[in-house]
Amino acid sequence: xxxxxxxxxxxxxxxxxxxxxxxxxxxxxxxxxxxxxxxxxxxxxxxxxxxxxxxxxxxxxxxxxxxxxxxxxxxxxxxxxxxxxxxxxxxxxxxxxxxxxxxxxxxxxxxxxxxxxxxxxxxxxxxxxxxxxxxxxxxxxxxxxxxxxxxxxxxxxxxxxxxxxxxxxxxxxxxxxxxxxxxxxxxxxxxxxxxxxxxxxxxxxxxxxxxxxxxxxxxxxxxxxxxxxxxxxxxxxxxx
Amino acid sequence: xxxxxxxxxxxxxxxxxxxxxxxxxxxxxxxxxxxxxxxxxxxxxxxxxxxxxxxxxxxxxxxxxxxxxxxxxxxxxxxxxxxxxxxxxxxxxxxxxxxxxxxxxxxxxxxxxxxxxxxxxxxxxxxxxxxxxxxxxxxxxxxxxxxxxxxxxxxxxxxxxxxxxxxxxxxxxxxxxxxxxxxxxxxxxxxxxxxxxxxxxxxxxxxxxxxxxxxxxxxxxxxxxxxxxxxxxxxxxxxxxxxxxxxxxxxxxxxxxxxxxxxxxxxxxxxxxxxxxxxxxxxxxxxxxxxxxxxxxxxxxxxxxxxxxxxxxxxxxxxxxx
Numbered sequence: 001x002x003x004x005x006x007x008x009x010x011x012x013x014x015x016x017x018x019x020x021x022x023x024x025x026x027x028x029x030x031x032x033x034x035x036x037x038x039x040x041x042x043x044x045x046x047x048x049x050x051x052x053x054x055x056x057x058x059x060x061x062x063x064x065x066x067x068x069x070x071x072x073x074x075x076x077x078x079x080x081x082x083x084x085x086x087x088x089x090x091x092x093x094x095x096x097x098x099x100x101x102x103x104x105x106x107x108x109x110x111x112x113x114x115x116x117x118x119x120x121x122x123x124x125x126x127x128x129x130x131x132x133x134x135x136x137x138x139x140x141x142x143x144x145x146x147x148x149x150x151x152x153x154x155x156x157x158x159x160x161x162x163x164x165x166x167x168x169x170x171x172x173x174x175x176x177x178x179x180x181x182x183x184x185x186x187x188x189x190x191x192x193x194x195x196x197x198x199x200x201x202x203x204x205x206x207x208x209x210x211x212x213x214x215x216x217x218x219x220x221x222x223x224x225x226x227x228x229x230x231x232x233x234x235x236x237x238x239x240x
Numbered sequence: 241x242x243x244x245x246x247x248x249x250x251x252x253x254x255x256x257x258x259x260x261x262x263x264x265x266x267x268x269x270x271x272x273x274x275x276x277x278x279x280x281x282x283x284x285x286x287x288x289x290x291x292x293x294x295x296x297x298x299x300x301x302x303x304x305x306x307x308x309x310x311x312x313x314x315x316x317x318x319x320x321x322x323x324x325x326x327x328x329x330x331x332x333x334x335x336x337x338x339x340x341x342x343x344x345x346x347x348x349x350x351x352x353x354x355x356x357x358x359x360x361x362x363x364x365x366x367x368x369x370x371x372x373x374x375x376x377x378x379x380x381x382x383x384x385x386x387x388x389x390x391x392x393x394x395x396x397x398x399x400x401x402x403x404x405x406x407x408x409x410x411x412x413x414x415x416x417x418x419x420x421x422x423x424x425x426x427x428x429x430x431x432x433x434x435x436x437x438x439x440x441x442x443x444x445x446x447x448x449x450x451x452x453x454x455x456x457x458x459x460x461x462x463x464x465x466x467x468x469x470x471x472x473x474x475x476x477x478x479x480x481x482x483x484x485x486x487x488x489x490x491x492x493x494x495x496x497x498x499x500x501x502x503x504x505x506x507x508x509x510x511x512x513x514x515x516x517x518x519x520x521x522x523x524x525x526x527x528x529x530x531x532x533x534x535x536x537x538x539x540x541x542x543x544x545x546x547x548x549x550x551x552x553x554x555x556x557x558x559x560x561x562x
Contacts, residue, residue: 010353014339014346021341087337091396094300094331095354096323236302237263237294 003104007097011105012112019075019113028074029113033067033121040064041125044133044141052136059146063197064122068158069189072114076165077182079106080235081175090236099230103223107162114158122150149208156215157193161186163222170229251314253278253404253435254299259308261294268294271308272460276452278403279433281426283450285440287553290456292439293334296406299437300331313403327355330402334409336393340382344373344392347381348399355400367395371425387418394425405429406437411445423449447545461552469548477541478512478520479505483534486510492531496523511541 019025040063047055083089092102129138165182172178195201254276261268269291276282286292297303299312301322310317313328338347345364352360368374371391376384381392390410397405407426411419426449429436440446446453447466454463462469485508486492493502493512498520505511514520517540528535 004356006353006356010350013353014342014350017346018339018341086340087333087335088339089337090297090302090333091331091337091351091393092354093302094326094329094333095351095400096327096356097354098323233303236297 001098001100003098003101007095007101008105008108011092011097011102012109015075015106015109016113019109025075025078029071029117032070032074033117036064036067036070037121037125041128044129044137047134047137049134049136052134052140055137055140058199059143059149059197059203061122061125061141061146061197062149062193062203064118064125065150065153065157065193065197066190067121068114068118068154069161069193070183070186071117072110072158072162073165073182073186074179075113076107076110076162077169077179078175079103079110079166080169080230081172081178082169084173084235085175093232093236099232100223100227103166103226103230107159107166107223110162110165111155111158114162115155118154118158119151122154149203152208152212153193153215156212156219157189159219160215160222161189163219163226167222167226167229170226170231170235251311252276253280253313254282254437255311256299257309259295259298259310260306261291261298261303262306267291267458269456270459272456273308274454274460274463276404276435276437278435280452281430281436281438281450283438283440283446283453284456285443285446285453285549286456287441291458292441292456293408295456296331296408296437296439300329300406301325302331327400328403329406330397330400330404331406332393332397332408332410334412336389338381338389338392338396341380343378343380344368344384344395345377347392348396351396352399357400363399363401364395367398370398370428371395372421385418387414387421390414390418390422391425394422398429402434404435404437406439408439409441410438411440411442419445443546443549453545455549455552457553462548466545466548469545470542475500475513476515476517478514478517478524478538479541480510480512480524480528480538481506481536482508482510482528483536484508486528486531486533488531492527492533493524496520496527499524508536 040060080089083092126142129141133141164185168181168185169178172181192201196203201207252275254274256275257273259272260270272295284292284295294303298305299310299317301317304319305317312325315321315325315328317325339350342350348364348367349360352363357363365374368377371394373388373391373395376388381389384392394410410426411422414422423445426436426438430449438446438450450466452463452465453469455461489502489510493499493510498514498516499512500515501513502510512520512524521538521540525535525538
């Protein structure tokens with residue numbers, strides 16, 4: 001099967017234009033990262049140099065991996081059910097587009113802004129810590145391996161959340177329910193990253209590599225599984 | 241090269257044989273067969289729930305048929321040909337389905353890319369020109385009236401220069417002025433030789449725009465040219481009005497050439513069943529004059545497509561009840 005880049009780009013570009021003009025999407029994509037960022041920042045600013053030694057054994061900033069796990073669900077959950085609701089799915093599916101192309105375009109349109117938001121917020125948190133936290137606390141918190149983990153796991157977690165949200169979106173008919181279910185489905189990833197951040201799950205290289213490999217496989221499978229779940233006939237003909 | 245590509249344009253634009261679609265226990269349409277030629281405007285009439293939209297979706301590869309076969313734009317209707325069929329057709333659904341946050345041009349750009357049309361900008365301009373929307377190209381679709389949205393949807397359907405254009409109830413919900421605009425646009429496409437499959441329950445629309453019509457009520461009731469259907473279903477008749485009732489109408493009308501029977505349709509009005517109005521009318525006038533009757537008018541009774549439709553759909557409903 002040959003995928004058409006032009007068709008994928010058409011869906012991707014259309015989605016980004018729609019996001020830009022839909023205030024509620026922009027607000028939702030900013031609120032979640034702010035909630036994630038403010039809490040640890042307030043805690044960090046209250047720490048003194050004596051707390052630095054206990055921090056050097058924790059991976060508190062990995063907590064911010066919750067952002068890529070949750071932010072993309074805001075838009076990805078709307079991907080299919082939203083098109084159905086506004087009556088645009090049938091005209092799109094009447095064109096030569098394949099299900100895989102449609103879903104890839106939608107997925108990328110959720111992926112790119114989520115990635116951007118996650119990295120920007122992470123960078124913003126790092127800058128604030130370097131500027132305003134106690135220097136000892138700052139050097140205990142900001143560690144190069146964690147930085148690498150953040151860079152590596154942000155796209156993997158975002159991708160996984162997108163496929164889960166889109167899978168739900170192909171099977172439901174109400175956008176609000178879909179969004180709630182997608183947020184719920186994203187929570188296990190947040191729980192895992194939080195457990196790593198607080199040292200319950202050891203943050204070793206082996207754990208990181210295995211997790212990355214599993215997420216990579218899940219992302220590859222996710223596209224195929226969601227494409228298989230994408231039943232044109234049910235989506236066009238059924239009201240359920 | 242696949243056989244269907246070689247046979248392209250040689251056969252009909254649409255060829256449907258014993259096509260059936262069931263959703264579980266419910267039958268959307270059953271055992272329908274028809275052909276539509278290139279350049280033909282084919283009307284698909286039926287009441288709500290008759291299966292018109294499901295037929296369009298099936299032929300547009302959005303829904304798989306339960307049984308039967310079809311060729312769309314010369315290509316066999318099977319799942320593996322879905323992309324190729326959709327490349328050659330366009331469907332304008334009942335609801336325009338536009339991206340309301342995007343402008344008219346942005347909507348069309350998206351679809352030009354989905355069809356991978358060459359010279360997208362030129363195609364968009366031509367489509368907008370065809371539906372008289374060039375001046376509204378930058379408008380956001382959410383701010384357009386229903387009629388204008390319908391025009392944008394029609395422009396979108398024309399982008400790919402389709403071999404077969406499916407229009408699913410294109411005037412539903414439009415006011416009379418917007419309806420007239422859409423009719424004029426379809427008429428323009430007809431003159432350009434575009435093959436159109438038009439579903440509607442507006443009979444005057446079908447009568448005005450279609451070369452042939454089919455009447456569907458889950459099953460195909462009839463198919464033909466509107467005048468042909470009238471002739472097939474109704475006996476031809478002459479309506480005769482005289483100033484005063486005839487004293488012996490039996491004696492006047494009996495034995496006249498091409499007159500097969502008569503009955504009163506009012507005090508001094510008579511309906512004559514005739515085999516050929518052109519032979520019967522002069523003979524009837526001569527007989528009336530000879531009988532000393534004062535003739536007010538004599539005219540051929542015309543049955544509308546609506547009569548045909550009601551006759552077929554009501555009979556269908558009655559048969560179902562029995």
